[in-house]
Amino acid sequence: MTPYLQISGLTKRYGSIVALRDVDFSIEQGSVLAVLGPNGAGKSTLFGCLLGLTRATSGQILKRGAAITDSDLVRVGYVPERISLYPQRSVSDNAAFFAALRGQPVACAELELERVGLGTVRERKVRQLSKGMLQRLGLAIALCGKPELLVLDEPFNGLDPALLESLQAILEEEHGRGATLLISTHTMSAVEPLATHAAVLLQGSLTAFGTIEQLRQETGSYGSLESMYNQIARTCRRTEEVLQ
Numbered sequence: 673m674t675p676y677l678q679i680s681g682l683t684k685r686y687g688s689i690v691a692l693r694d695v696d697f698s699i700e701q702g703s704v705l706a707v708l709g710p711n712g713a714g715k716s717t718l719f720g721c722l723l724g725l726t727r728a729t730s731g732q733i734l735k736r737g738a739a740i741t742d743s744d745l746v747r748v749g750y751v752p753e754r755i756s757l758y759p760q761r762s763v764s765d766n767a768a769f770f771a772a773l774r775g776q777p778v779a780c781a782e783l784e785l786e787r788v789g790l791g792t793v794r795e796r797k798v799r800q801l802s803k804g805m806l807q808r809l810g811l812a813i814a815l816c817g818k819p820e821l822l823v824l825d826e827p828f829n830g831l832d833p834a835l836l837e838s839l840q841a842i843l844e845e846e847h848g849r850g851a852t853l854l855i856s857t858h859t860m861s862a863v864e865p866l867a868t869h870a871a872v873l874l875q876g877s878l879t880a881f882g883t884i885e886q887l888r889q890e891t892g893s894y895g896s897l898e899s900m901y902n903q904i905a906r907t908c909r910r911t912e913e914v915l916q
Contacts, residue, residue, distance in 0.1 A: 879908045
């Protein structure tokens with residue numbers, strides 16, 4: 673069976689710096705993949721290559737066995753870590769503009785604003801929004817048109833506990849309708865209730881990948897997702913020390 677997404681030999685170099693090194697994994701449609709790793713591990717670079725924002729040095733990314741096209745990307749919702757919007761325009765104007773770029777009507781944008789809890793501030797200028805509100809606006813834009821793939825780069829930053837719970841509920845709804853989710857985060861407790869799979873990137877290399885249950889069995893760590901990640905990171909460091 674052809675996987676929904678297949679990443680093979682993905683490498684990205686910036687001069688002498690290797691941001692990604694021979695990354696290989698595949699996921700099925702409807703998976704929720706937690707992409708874990710410290711700052712500089714290659715998580716955002718991986719997303720950039722997937723979305724066509726960054727050209728890989730080598731390797732390939734396939735969707736259902738074929739190269740990803742512009743028409744495929746229209747069905748992708750993306751929330752970057754740093755959201756760039758028009759600060760002097762209103763919440764509603766920004767949502768409508770970016771929804772239109774994806775071929776979605778204003779009504780869709782307004783519906784998603786309500787869904788993420790921004791309906792009451794739709795006329796507020798974007799420059800007046802808190803970081804948490806900006807995150808929610810980015811998510812509302814990404815959700816327009818019911819994307820089949822959601823790519824979220826640190827979506828839980830700046831959210832208080834109530835908003836975090838609301839976002840988790842929305843992502844669970846998206847998963848329930850069959851969307852595939854790729855989520856990078858340092859807030860592992862937030863992604864843990866959602867994740868079906870995890871990928872651990874360390875210094876540009878994929879050091880662990882599998883279902884949450886597979887990784888727990890392999891590491892012998894049956895506690896939290898964060899404790900499992902820490903076990904993988906420690907094992908990787910010990911291996912590097914032995915090789916040196």
